[in-house]
Amino acid sequence: MAQLSIVSGSVGLITLQNPPVNALSAAVRQGIVDTVEKALSDPKVKSVVIRGQNGVFCGGADIKEFGTKMTGPHLIPMIHAIEAGNKPMVAAIEGSALGGGLELALGCHYRVAHSKARLGLPEVTLGLLPAAAGSQRLPRLIGVPAALNLITTGRHVTAAEALQLGIVDQVTDHDTVDTAVKFALNVAGQSLDARRISTFPCPRPAELDALFEDAMQKVRKSARGAIAPVACVQAVRAAATLPYAEGLERERELMATLFNSGQARALQYCFFAQRAVGRWSTPSGARWDTSKPVPVPKAAVIGLGTMGRGIAVALAQTGLSVVAVETQEKQMMEAKQAVSGMLERGAKRRGVAPVSDKISYSGNIRAVADVDLVIEAVFEDMAVKEKLFQQLSAICKPGALLCTNTSALDVDHLASQTRNPELVVGMHFFAPAHVMKLLEVVYGRRSSTQAVATAMQLGKKMGKVSVAVGNCRGFVGNRMLKPYIEQAFYLLEEGATPELVDRALEEFGFSMGVFRMSDLSGLDVGWRVRKGDGLVEPGLASGPSARVRQGRRYSPLGDLLCEQGRFGQKTGRGWYQYEKPGGRVARSDPWLHSFLEGYRARHGLVARRIDHEEVLERCLYALINEGFHILEDGIAAGPEDIDVIYVFGYGWPRHRGGPMFYAGMVGLAKVLERLEHYHQAHPDVPHLQPCSLLRRLVASGSPPIHKWREVIRKLHSHL
Numbered sequence: 007m008a009q010l011s012i013v014s015g016s017v018g019l020i021t022l023q024n025p026p027v028n029a030l031s032a033a034v035r036q037g038i039v040d041t042v043e044k045a046l047s048d049p050k051v052k053s054v055v056i057r058g059q060n061g062v063f064c065g066g067a068d069i070k071e072f073g074t075k076m077t078g079p080h081l082i083p084m085i086h087a088i089e090a091g092n093k094p095m096v097a098a099i100e101g102s103a104l105g106g107g108l109e110l111a112l113g114c115h116y117r118v119a120h121s122k123a124r125l126g127l128p129e130v131t132l133g134l135l136p137a138a139a140g141s142q143r144l145p146r147l148i149g150v151p152a153a154l155n156l157i158t159t160g161r162h163v164t165a166a167e168a169l170q171l172g173i174v175d176q177v178t179d180h181d182t183v184d185t186a187v188k189f190a191l192n193v194a195g196q197s198l199d200a201r202r203i204s205t206f207p208c209p210r211p212a213e214l215d216a217l218f219e220d221a222m223q224k225v226r227k228s229a230r231g232a233i234a235p236v237a238c239v240q241a242v243r244a245a246a247t248l249p250y251a252e253g254l255e256r257e258r259e260l261m262a263t264l265f266n267s268g269q270a271r272a273l274q275y276c277f278f279a280q281r282a283v284g285r286w287s288t289p290s291g292a293r294w295d296t297s298k299p300v301p302v303p304k305a306a307v308i309g310l311g312t313m314g315r316g317i318a319v320a321l322a323q324t325g326l327s328v329v330a331v332e333t334q335e336k337q338m339m340e341a342k343q344a345v346s347g348m349l350e351r352g353a354k355r356r357g358v359a360p361v362s363d364k365i366s367y368s369g370n371i372r373a374v375a376d377v378d379l380v381i382e383a384v385f386e387d388m389a390v391k392e393k394l395f396q397q398l399s400a401i402c403k404p405g406a407l408l409c410t411n412t413s414a415l416d417v418d419h420l421a422s423q424t425r426n427p428e429l430v431v432g433m434h435f436f437a438p439a440h441v442m443k444l445l446e447v448v449y450g451r452r453s454s455t456q457a458v459a460t461a462m463q464l465g466k467k468m469g470k471v472s473v474a475v476g477n478c479r480g481f482v483g484n485r486m487l488k489p490y491i492e493q494a495f496y497l498l499e500e501g502a503t504p505e506l507v508d509r510a511l512e513e514f515g516f517s518m519g520v521f522r523m524s525d526l527s528g529l530d531v532g533w534r535v536r537k538g539d540g541l542v543e544p545g546l547a548s549g550p551s552a553r554v555r556q557g558r559r560y561s562p563l564g565d566l567l568c569e570q571g572r573f574g575q576k577t578g579r580g581w582y583q584y585e586k587p588g589g590r591v592a593r594s595d596p597w598l599h600s601f602l603e604g605y606r607a608r609h610g611l612v613a614r615r616i617d618h619e620e621v622l623e624r625c626l627y628a629l630i631n632e633g634f635h636i637l638e639d640g641i642a643a644g645p646e647d648i649d650v651i652y653v654f655g656y657g658w659p660r661h662r663g664g665p666m667f668y669a670g671m672v673g674l675a676k677v678l679e680r681l682e683h684y685h686q687a688h689p690d691v692p693h694l695q696p697c698s699l700l701r702r703l704v705a706s707g708s709p710p711i712h713k714w715r716e717v718i719r720k721l722h723s724h725l
């Protein structure tokens with residue numbers, strides 16, 4: 007919807023009305039068409055201002071309408087009518103002008119923005135391109151290199167940058183609409199010939215071919231198989247090389263390919279899934295909208311290893327006072343230096359002053375006595391954490407929340423070590439904690455609603471995508487990782503190499519294959535966990551029992567590497583070799599290949615040819631199968647929670663939507679059939695046995711992902 011009023015005697019003020027972000031739904035588009043027509047034909051109106059209701063100009067096309075039957079006026083002719091009009095049109099940009107919102111503003115003859123406004127063409131992040139002529143107008147307005155950057159990354163720019171780039175004509179700290187109305191009064195009656203962007207020639211930079219080749223190479227490298235960034239480069243190239251009308255036609259063709267692609271559907275699903283996880287609920291009935299978080303002005307971090315340092319930085323950057331506790335002197339000295347470097351770099355990147363004064367350091371745990379929330383990030387050892395929680399329970403002020411950053415250990419057990427188990431939750435950050443967006447908030451059996459709400463809200467304030475999950479070994483992310491890694495090990499036993507497995511996963515779109523990732527995070531981490539689980543049995547070199555532990559198939563490959571001191575990048579050797587300890591460039595290691603051959607010979611295993619398809623099916627379907635178990639167990643409230651965790655924390659390619667969305671795209675029946683096939687071939691691998699929820703979904707006709715919750719609810723109500 008849109009409304010027209012007349013202000014200052016002669017300015018037509020058009021207000022877009024579709025809260026919360028004034029998305030360009032069919033009704034809004036119709037409203038714009040009608041009000042523009044009225045304003046252009048009303049002799050009292052000499053110029054026009056377009057603004058959005060409630061301080062937001064426009065969040066773009068209505069994403070909810072994508073995939074439904076298109077009704078109402080189309081954006082392109084609507085924007086052309088504005089540009090072609092004979093009265094000056096001024097966009098008054100507050101809040102956001104994104105996607106179709108910015109394209110609407112580019113159709114206006116002038117743009118006035120509030121200093122806090124954000125502008126951008128983020129269509130690429132939804133698997134699309136700016137196809138309401140944005141890919142054709144923006145390069146004409148700001149030049150090809152700058153337009154390529156904005157369109158292929160989808161990044162939002164500040165009003166100041168928009169002014170510098172030439173996207174807006176004026177930036178104001180005052181009332182945007184008042185400023186735009188004054189602007190409109192000033193330009194009323196002036197010629198508009200030089201203001202219609204579609205008529206501008208597109209500036210043609212020298213070395214045009216090289217520029218586009220370079221841009222294409224860059225996006226292909228970073229897109230990891232995503233098609234939209236490539237189409238964005240092609241569309242901008244059309245702007246630079248073709249007349250406007252032909253460029254527009256090319257934009258339309260490219261958009262048609264993208265619009266119906268699985269990637270666009272996956273990316274749009276991710277957009278809504280990211281928002282859906284904020285509306286969390288727990289099986290005990292706690293909900294995001296009825297739970298009240300407590301304020302947390304002061305927090306403590308205990309343990310200043312890699313995780314603790316990142317968490318302290320992230321908290322301080324959020325504006326909290328932070329007490330950082332480390333009892334080992336050497337670690338404390340290193341941590342202080344590292345933290346101050348991280349704060350300085352962060353401040354420089356964000357153009358603000360470092361917040362070093364927000365952090366105070368102490369070697370004494372008693373320093374946490376007056377904080378509102380503690381996050382422990384000490385060594386991943388239950389005995390160490392147990393003792394710490396007992397101490398914290400005695401030291402902390404009443405009501406202080408006690409959070410553990412464990413990545414897998416039992417939150418209920420830790421809670422049981424305290425006087426107030428209702429105040430204990432998990433806050434599982436991902437390394438580096440000041441950079442990675444994901445936070446798993448783990449509620450225990452006795453965690454209070456308020457404790458969960460407080461951890462979720464703190465995560466949000468820290469700029470994290472926080473997902474509330476139940477307590478089980480490894481929670482959601484690491485629990486699903488186990489069968490994935492296990493399959494990768496088995497594939498090596500059966501004839502694959504780390505290079506082959508990683509290549510298959512990286513071509514699928516993962517930022518790193520499982521073995522490169524293992525080298526990065528350190529093989530010793532999993533080794534320690536397996537030792538704790540009683541799975542590691544040194545000296546068991548061969549014989550049938552060497553590859554069976556606790557009654558199941560087991561691959562000791564990771565343990566054998568660790569016994570050789572091959573911990574990955576940090577020791578310069580792991581699944582790959584590196585130029586030096588701490589080196590980053592993975593190179594194939596002939597030692598590893600002959601080690602694998604020797605291992606297979608010792609165990610009577612005959613290497614067979616393994617292709618990418620098998621790697622993907624075995625690794626990904628085993629992971630997805632565990633995802634179904636997690637849903638069945640009620641550890642995650644819905645598939646969106648799992649997908650968001652995998653996209654934001656585990657390098658799952660966003661254009662594939664997350665593992666559960668991907669399962670739906672592949673077809674649940676196919677996933678089930680392949681799992682059955684592999685389980686038949688490997689009956690000693692329980693992770694390949696299809697989950698009953700998957701069977702139930704297939705039996706009920708493989709409903710679309712947004713309907714899975716109903717099936718899960720029914721399943722739980724029968725239990």
Ligand SMILES: CC/C=C\CC(=O)SCCNC(=O)CCNC(=O)[C@H](O)C(C)(C)COP(=O)(O)OP(=O)(O)OC[C@H]1O[C@@H](n2cnc3c(N)ncnc32)[C@H](O)[C@@H]1OP(=O)(O)O
Nearest residue numbers: 027029065066067068069070102104105106128137138281
């Ligand atoms: C021919 C094709 C032409 C054009 C293509 C396009 O225009 S595609 C759309 C391009 N626009 C975007 O990608 C912007 C998406 N929105 C955002 O980035 C943010 O929502 C925004 C505008 C920066 C506001 O952020 P904020 O944190 O304030 O709010 P939040 O993200 O939680 O959103 C609030 C609710 O609005 C819903 N929403 C936002 N944008 C759209 C949209 N374009 N269409 C439909 N709905 C939108 C969002 O989902 C939230 O609702 P919820 O019920 O919570 O999911």
